[in-house]
Amino acid sequence: MPEVIETEKLQVAYGEREVVLGIDMKITTGKVTAIVGPSGCGKTTFLRALNRLTDLTEKCRVHGSVKLDGEDVFTMDPVLLRRRVGMVFQDPNPFPMSVKDNVLYGVKAQGMRGSRELLEASLRKAVLWDEVSDRLNASALTLSGGQQQRLCIARCLAVAPEVILMDEPAGSLDPGATSQLEASILAMKGTYTVVIVTHDVQEARRVSDYTAFMLGGRVVEMGPTAELFETPANELTSDYLAGRLVTIAAATAV
Amino acid sequence: MSSTRATALSLPAVRRLSIDRLLAGAYVTTGLVAVTAALVALLENDAEMLAVPLLAAVTLVALANLAYRWFVLRKWDAGAIVVASLAVAGALILLALPEYLYGYEINGIIHRSIFAAPVLLVGGLPATSVGVQRLSGGTPSAQDLSRYPVLLVPIFIAFGAYTLLLVRLVSDGVGELSWDVLTHKYTETLEPTGFVYSAGLRTHILGTFMLIGLTSAISIGPGVGAGIFVSEFRNPFTHVVTFSTTMLRAISVFIIGVAAFSLVVDFAQDYPAGDPISDFIRGSYEDENGFQHAANGSFLTASIFLSFLVIPVIARATEEGLRSVPRKIREGSIALGATEGHGLLRILLPWAMPNIITGLLLGAAEAAGSVAILLFIAGTGQHGIGPLHEATSLSFAIFETKYGPKPFQDTMTQYQFTAALLLLIITLGLTAVALLIKGRFTARYRATLAGG
Numbered sequence: 218m219p220e221v222i223e224t225e226k227l228q229v230a231y232g233e234r235e236v237v238l239g240i241d242m243k244i245t246t247g248k249v250t251a252i253v254g255p256s257g258c259g260k261t262t263f264l265r266a267l268n269r270l271t272d273l274t275e276k277c278r279v280h281g282s283v284k285l286d287g288e289d290v291f292t293m294d295p296v297l298l299r300r301r302v303g304m305v306f307q308d309p310n311p312f313p314m315s316v317k318d319n320v321l322y323g324v325k326a327q328g329m330r331g332s333r334e335l336l337e338a339s340l341r342k343a344v345l346w347d348e349v350s351d352r353l354n355a356s357a358l359t360l361s362g363g364q365q366q367r368l369c370i371a372r373c374l375a376v377a378p379e380v381i382l383m384d385e386p387a388g389s390l391d392p393g394a395t396s397q398l399e400a401s402i403l404a405m406k407g408t409y410t411v412v413i414v415t416h417d418v419q420e421a422r423r424v425s426d427y428t429a430f431m432l433g434g435r436v437v438e439m440g441p442t443a444e445l446f447e448t449p450a451n452e453l454t455s456d457y458l459a460g461r462l463v464t465i466a467a468a469t470a471v
Numbered sequence: 472m473s474s475t476r477a478t479a480l481s482l483p484a485v486r487r488l489s490i491d492r493l494l495a496g497a498y499v500t501t502g503l504v505a506v507t508a509a510l511v512a513l514l515e516n517d518a519e520m521l522a523v524p525l526l527a528a529v530t531l532v533a534l535a536n537l538a539y540r541w542f543v544l545r546k547w548d549a550g551a552i553v554v555a556s557l558a559v560a561g562a563l564i565l566l567a568l569p570e571y572l573y574g575y576e577i578n579g580i581i582h583r584s585i586f587a588a589p590v591l592l593v594g595g596l597p598a599t600s601v602g603v604q605r606l607s608g609g610t611p612s613a614q615d616l617s618r619y620p621v622l623l624v625p626i627f628i629a630f631g632a633y634t635l636l637l638v639r640l641v642s643d644g645v646g647e648l649s650w651d652v653l654t655h656k657y658t659e660t661l662e663p664t665g666f667v668y669s670a671g672l673r674t675h676i677l678g679t680f681m682l683i684g685l686t687s688a689i690s691i692g693p694g695v696g697a698g699i700f701v702s703e704f705r706n707p708f709t710h711v712v713t714f715s716t717t718m719l720r721a722i723s724v725f726i727i728g729v730a731a732f733s734l735v736v737d738f739a740q741d742y743p744a745g746d747p748i749s750d751f752i753r754g755s756y757e758d759e760n761g762f763q764h765a766a767n768g769s770f771l772t773a774s775i776f777l778s779f780l781v782i783p784v785i786a787r788a789t790e791e792g793l794r795s796v797p798r799k800i801r802e803g804s805i806a807l808g809a810t811e812g813h814g815l816l817r818i819l820l821p822w823a824m825p826n827i828i829t830g831l832l833l834g835a836a837e838a839a840g841s842v843a844i845l846l847f848i849a850g851t852g853q854h855g856i857g858p859l860h861e862a863t864s865l866s867f868a869i870f871e872t873k874y875g876p877k878p879f880q881d882t883m884t885q886y887q888f889t890a891a892l893l894l895l896i897i898t899l900g901l902t903a904v905a906l907l908i909k910g911r912f913t914a915r916y917r918a919t920l921a922g923g
Binding site: 296 | 806917
């Protein structure tokens with residue numbers, strides 16, 4: 218099976234604080250990969266290293282390699298990398314402009330003209346078209362939180378990235394908005410590769426094909442979602458998935 | 472629940488004894504009357520006659536409180552001692568000094584009673600404060616309430632001072648305001664009988680707008696550029712720029728004026744009138760016989776040096792605006808594969824626009840009001856208006872009515888308040904326009920983001 222992203226011994230540290238301690242991970246093309254783990258396990262930092270958003274943080278050091286279709290991302294132009302690897306953040310962060318301008322922002326940033334077809338297609342893929350088709354020129358800030366988050370997904374899809382990174386995209390949404398968000402993630406399967414970070418294991422189970430469990434900056438276990446949830450090989454994994462407390466002290470023993 | 476009980480414990484003492492409440496009421500009444508009198512004293516010259524009787528009343532109320540608490544309640548009343556001593560001290564100051572205070576009457580702007588006002592405040596506020604606290608029963612929120620009068624002091628003082636200045640400015644300025652003085656320029660003409668001078672503010676008004684316009688146009692680019700540089704680019708030069716802009720603010724404006732004169736205008740003196748170098752720097756005018764003369768400094772030169780003051784203001788405002796862009800918005804743009812330049816133009820600068828506009832407004836007001844820079848290069852405004860004409864402005868005209876050439880002083884002194892009033896109107900107009908634009912930008916680009 219082809220891998221679109223492959224990391225090798227990936228380490229990230231903020232100053233003296235090492236957050237990601239060496240991760241080897243292969244992310245399968247066209248599938249949804251979920252990364253679960255308790256707060257502070259380094260999953261968000263790992264995700265941000267994949268499209269080099271870690272560059273924006275001062276004193277952030279990254280070691281190891283990340284390959285996108287076999288190409289080292291750390292020698293690429295970061296702007297080109299981010300056009301191929303998009304990202305959706307935990308808090309909805311629409312730009313203070315109209316719905317339409319939000320969706321076409323990335324396209325225009327690449328110097329292309331955004332078409333009406335692209336606008337509609339992107340909003341449809343994000344399962345938002347029906348709700349906003351009559352107010353494309355309204356400010357994006359008038360949408361609800363859930364709609365804003367799906368708008369951010371549409372905005373990301375409009376650039377046609379190969380990979381979409383999602384950092385706890387349902388983190389600030391209510392259950393109803395979350396299920397709509399999940400619907401839009403499921404709609405992406407096959408066309409896009411999605412890496413989704415979440416601390417909600419049930420969400421991972423619902424949307425993902427592969428799940429990785431992270432603890433203390435390392436991957437404890439990774440495998441097809443059904444397998445991982447039903448027959449976890451590691452005791453820590455089964456504890457975490459069952460909702461029991463797992464500590465980082467336990468992880469260092471792995 | 473517990474607060475109700477605390478009130479219940481402390482209140483009966485007051486409620487049962489109506490004399491105590493009466494005395495507290497007297498505190499509040501005399502205190503408030505004294506504070507009101509202080510405000511009146513700021514505006515009315517003879518109101519200080521009220522001060523001593525009012526302070527005496529406050530003292531009497533305090534002494535009555537002291538006596539009642541000591542002889543009836545068997546309690547020591549420190550508050551009354553403080554109130555009484557402040558009032559007595561204030562009254563003594565006012566009684567001892569009046570003849571010396573006449574000396575502070577400069578041009579009639581500073582009133583004698585301006586000394587009575589603070590004394591009345593110092594005497595009246597503690598009385599009000601103590602009274603309010605006694606009346607409301609000494610609970611924690613009552614204590615809070617009793618401090619409000621003290622908080623109001625600076626507000627009253629500022630309010631009083633502004634009112635005084637504005638009333639004075641408007642009342643004295645409006646009197647000489649006429650269509651004639653607005654539409655004519657100040658002129659000196661040589662008649663067979665000698666020089667004839669005629670008053671007018673036209674060049675000064677237009678000159679103020681010219682300085683505002685030219686200075687804004689010159690400053691906005693470098694100012695915003697420096698702000699972007701400091702906020703968005705991290706390298707050793709960032710500190711150099713920050714340091715330089717701070718230094719520019721720290722230099723006395725007067726020094727910049729001297730520099731303008733000696734560096735540039737002096738240099739241009741080697742070139743005759745009519746030479747482009749002289750015209751651009753010194754400005755020029757034609758006399759009634761058609762001869763070209765060099766002026767002291769052109770509007771362009773004045774604006775360039777004024778922009779030394781304005782650029783740091785705009786730079787600082789831009790920097791603050793850019794820094795206030797939420798991190799998640801910046802990251803959102805970058806994560807979409809937008810270059811930093813694109814994000815800057817489409818998101819960051821629109822977001823910072825309200826700050827930039829405020830900075831520009833402050834700068835424009837600076838340009839309109841600055842005298843020190845014009846000191847050596849501006850003129851009386853008799854030579855017309857244009858970028859290469861002799862610089863002048865309303866603020867400079869006000870300065871010249873006191874320190875300018877004798878004929879100008881004699882002709883224009885009566886219009887000094889009119890000029891000040893016009894300057895005030897221009898500045899208020901600028902503020903209003905800036906607030907309007909700012910409001911539109913804020914509504915459009917900074918509406919609250921849902922979800923944090």
